[in-house]
Amino acid sequence: MTLSLKWAAAAIAAACITASLPFAVGHADDAASAAPIFGVKIPAGYRDWKLIAVGEETGLDELRGVVGNATAVKAYQDNKTPFPDGTTLVKLAWKRKPVDGLNGAFVTGPATTVQVMVKDSVKYAATGGWGFGRFIDGKPVDAAQHETCFACHEAHAKDFDFVFTHYAH
Amino acid sequence: MTLSLKWAAAAIAAACITASLPFAVGHADDAASAAPIFGVKIPAGYRDWKLIAVGEETGLDELRGVVGNATAVKAYQDNKTPFPDGTTLVKLAWKRKPVDGLNGAFVTGPATTVQVMVKDSVKYAATGGWGFGRFIDGKPVDAAQHETCFACHEAHAKDFDFVFTHYAH
Numbered sequence: 001m002t003l004s005l006k007w008a009a010a011a012i013a014a015a016c017i018t019a020s021l022p023f024a025v026g027h028a029d030d031a032a033s034a035a036p037i038f039g040v041k042i043p044a045g046y047r048d049w050k051l052i053a054v055g056e057e058t059g060l061d062e063l064r065g066v067v068g069n070a071t072a073v074k075a076y077q078d079n080k081t082p083f084p085d086g087t088t089l090v091k092l093a094w095k096r097k098p099v100d101g102l103n104g105a106f107v108t109g110p111a112t113t114v115q116v117m118v119k120d121s122v123k124y125a126a127t128g129g130w131g132f133g134r135f136i137d138g139k140p141v142d143a144a145q146h147e148t149c150f151a152c153h154e155a156h157a158k159d160f161d162f163v164f165t166h167y168a169h
Numbered sequence: 170m171t172l173s174l175k176w177a178a179a180a181i182a183a184a185c186i187t188a189s190l191p192f193a194v195g196h197a198d199d200a201a202s203a204a205p206i207f208g209v210k211i212p213a214g215y216r217d218w219k220l221i222a223v224g225e226e227t228g229l230d231e232l233r234g235v236v237g238n239a240t241a242v243k244a245y246q247d248n249k250t251p252f253p254d255g256t257t258l259v260k261l262a263w264k265r266k267p268v269d270g271l272n273g274a275f276v277t278g279p280a281t282t283v284q285v286m287v288k289d290s291v292k293y294a295a296t297g298g299w300g301f302g303r304f305i306d307g308k309p310v311d312a313a314q315h316e317t318c319f320a321c322h323e324a325h326a327k328d329f330d331f332v333f334t335h336y337a338h
Contacts, residue, residue, distance in 0.1 A: 013282055047244075048219050049219075050218075050219070050220075051216075051220045051221075051234055051236060052217075052235045053234075053276060053279070054223040054233070054234065054263075054276075054277055054278045055234045055274070055275060055276045056225060056265065056274070056275040057273060057274055057275075058231060058273040058274075058275070059272070059273035059274075060273075063224065063225060063232075064223070065220055065221045065222075065223045065234060065337070067220060072277055073217075081292075092337070094223075094337055096225065099325070099333065100325070101324070101325055102325055103228070104227040104228035104229075105224070105225070105226055105227075105333075106224055106225040106226075107222060107223075107224045107225070107333070107334065107337075108222045108223055108335075108337035109222070109336065111337075111338060156268070156269070156270055156271055156313075157268070161225060164268065164276070165276065166272075166276065166277075168234070168261070168263055168276075168280075169275035
């Protein structure tokens with residue numbers, strides 16, 4: 001076997017391992033994936049967190065699901081704000097996709113963004129105690145977009161510790 | 170204290186206990202809550218199950234979230250149908266509620282229905298291996314409504330073991 005064939009075999013093996021993983025990869029928890037300004041990363045294992053609520057953005061034709069870590073879920077269950085340090089919320093967004101043959105029914109299509117809020121009342125004191133991260137394909141968007149996060153949360157969700165999402169009972 | 174006052178005190182105490190529970194109650198797992206035809210009940214603890222996907226029914230102005238038990242999540246992760254016996258899926262539905270001051274943004278309003286699918290290939294052999302339950306305020310709807318479940322799943326979701334919901338990656 002020549003060297004190039006060996007490399008090809010290794011590449012195919014690696015591809016097969018990747019293909020056998022149950023979920024999309026590419027959200028590596030490394031320095032490169034930290035959001036500008038806040039340094040927030042996509043938390044490991046978030047896709048298996050508990051559901052807080054769902055939502056929709058008609059302007060973007062998107063459906064959303066918000067999940068939270070154990071600290072977040074407990075705070076919601078105790079109905080207690082401000083949320084404690086360590087609270088992490090992740091909003092998953094997908095394009096809205098019609099169900100064939102069922103008029104008016106929609107399901108989730110391709111994923112669009114993953115948005116993260118992390119509570120650290122000291123580190124993020126200037127932004128209500130929250131750090132923000134917005135990611136597309138596992139990569140953070142630019143600083144300009146991250147500069148808009150807190151102003152909007154402050155304008156519309158100040159009464160609930162700057163969090164839009166309430167628990168969907 | 171008269172007897173009626175004692176009863177009133179007991180009722181108030183009971184009401185306070187109920188009010189202090191973090192989540193909506195009324196989904197008692199007893200015989201009265203079994204769905205007609207299938208005998209399916211609302212499974213205990215489903216609200217803490219993992220998120221499979223979200224959806225929308227525009228005709229009903231509803232947002233939905235589908236969660237699954239551990240058997241369901243594993244089957245989705247392994248990308249393997251038919252789903253194994255013991256798979257349970259719960260679809261939570263809420264009225265769609267606009268977010269004040271954010272045009273086009275919607276969140277979950279009041280809960281409407283809870284719908285359950287349970288896989289038992291022997292017990293439910295006549296309906297693709299699935300038992301169905303549809304509940305409003307924790308109470309099953311009538312037999313006539315339950316008679317419509319399988320026909321629709323068969324017509325539109327036969328290729329995915331009669332399940333509409335695919336995993337939202």
